[in-house]
Amino acid sequence: MMQDQALEIGVEAVIYGLPLVMMELTMQNATNVEVPSGMAAPVNQFAHVPAFPGATFKQVVRANVDTLYSSAFLDLANEPIVLSVPDTHGRYYLLPMFDAWTNVFASPGTRTTGNGARDFVIVGPDWNQPLPAGLEPLRSPTNIAWILGRTQTNGPDDYAAVRELQQGYRLVPLSASGAPYTPPHGRVASSDRTPPVDRLKAMTATSYFAALARLMATNPPPAADAPMLAKLAAIGVVPGAPFAPPPEVAAALDRAFVAALQKIAPSKNLRGNLVHGWTIPGANLAAFGTDYVTRGLIAMIAFGANLPADAVYPTSFLDADGHPFDAAKRYVLHFAAGETPPVHAFWSITLYGPDSFFVANPIDRFAISSWMPLHRNADGSLDLYIQHESPGPQLEGNWLPAPASGSFNLTMRMYWPNATSPSILDGSWQPPGAALRP
Numbered sequence: 001m002m003q004d005q006a007l008e009i010g011v012e013a014v015i016y017g018l019p020l021v022m023m024e025l026t027m028q029n030a031t032n033v034e035v036p037s038g039m040a041a042p043v044n045q046f047a048h049v050p051a052f053p054g055a056t057f058k059q060v061v062r063a064n065v066d067t068l069y070s071s072a073f074l075d076l077a078n079e080p081i082v083l084s085v086p087d088t089h090g091r092y093y094l095l096p097m098f099d100a101w102t103n104v105f106a107s108p109g110t111r112t113t114g115n116g117a118r119d120f121v122i123v124g125p126d127w128n129q130p131l132p133a134g135l136e137p138l139r140s141p142t143n144i145a146w147i148l149g150r151t152q153t154n155g156p157d158d159y160a161a162v163r164e165l166q167q168g169y170r171l172v173p174l175s176a177s178g179a180p181y182t183p184p185h186g187r188v189a190s191s192d193r194t195p196p197v198d199r200l201k202a203m204t205a206t207s208y209f210a211a212l213a214r215l216m217a218t219n220p221p222p223a224a225d226a227p228m229l230a231k232l233a234a235i236g237v238v239p240g241a242p243f244a245p246p247p248e249v250a251a252a253l254d255r256a257f258v259a260a261l262q263k264i265a266p267s268k269n270l271r272g273n274l275v276h277g278w279t280i281p282g283a284n285l286a287a288f289g290t291d292y293v294t295r296g297l298i299a300m301i302a303f304g305a306n307l308p309a310d311a312v313y314p315t316s317f318l319d320a321d322g323h324p325f326d327a328a329k330r331y332v333l334h335f336a337a338g339e340t341p342p343v344h345a346f347w348s349i350t351l352y353g354p355d356s357f358f359v360a361n362p363i364d365r366f367a368i369s370s371w372m373p374l375h376r377n378a379d380g381s382l383d384l385y386i387q388h389e390s391p392g393p394q395l396e397g398n399w400l401p402a403p404a405s406g407s408f409n410l411t412m413r414m415y416w417p418n419a420t421s422p423s424i425l426d427g428s429w430q431p432p433g434a435a436l437r438p
Contacts, residue, residue, distance in 0.1 A: 010256025042186025
């Protein structure tokens, strides 16, 4: 193979494999514990986050203060896993399930299965034995699966109620279903706590493609990926086979690995439609099909993105006039009467600094949410004030504090958006831009 050809195919191949390799690296980090702790838990067990992150939190970019997370990485190779959920008594929740390629294959929760107590059985691709009656099967296309659950949490005063619900999310192997079960302790395999993205960037092309070939054997690619698999085979990447390219191909693939990560850099790929300063994600999130570039980008910067039917997260770095946000200025986000984000659950707007982390402020408020007692104008419209200084006692309930200087950006989170007009899903509702205040 010519080195130029190997370089060209290699770039495509790296981007193609990013979600699968990132899934394993993330799973390794998140299951490297003996017992659940924070966002980590042994395989086939839930980890429940008990509180919102604060201003000093720097582990995950663009964290939310809307929901408490429940996370579980599953290994379905040996047998199915039974998931039980409690009655949430009307509280919004979702438990999206990702296959190893980061597509959502099922999303139990308020939108799809209601708020009553339910039992599901999560089945891997190779399981063909009968299942007990009364269990709703959810079939994963891959043996690795990830549940990234979210439960609506209306501020710190709501923690106790949500924590009680989290304890009702239970995972049990099918063979132990219906009997008393104590989850086994996990095994700490490594003291290395390097974030998955950093571990990926430190890989060589040879180690990356060897991992990809190994993972594809037990986590089969979709049938639509056949043309891409032919390209992978051309550079020696075959599911289940050792990866040992000749030296000249290996050298070209090393260059391809670097070039692919540069191509997928977030600064070059803020994907979506730009509306009034907001970038609205595409409709194929978490159901990517053959859009490997978007899938790879999301794997690098927003791992675990929801289906748009569950939640849409527009992001804005620009004001209504198309200028970058400047903390030295004051802004107002105005929603006309009846035109706040159209959702069945709730919405929020979170402010981040240029590093995509929260900004410390005197009232410890990082987001404005629809559940808050917001002050509305006489005509029913709503104004949110985005600025460093308080807008005054009467308006402070609608204040989203900005940093003292520099830039910032916003993310609007819309949980269970309307499926019919007005809807952000079809463009019949559009978010207003944040305008300068005098």
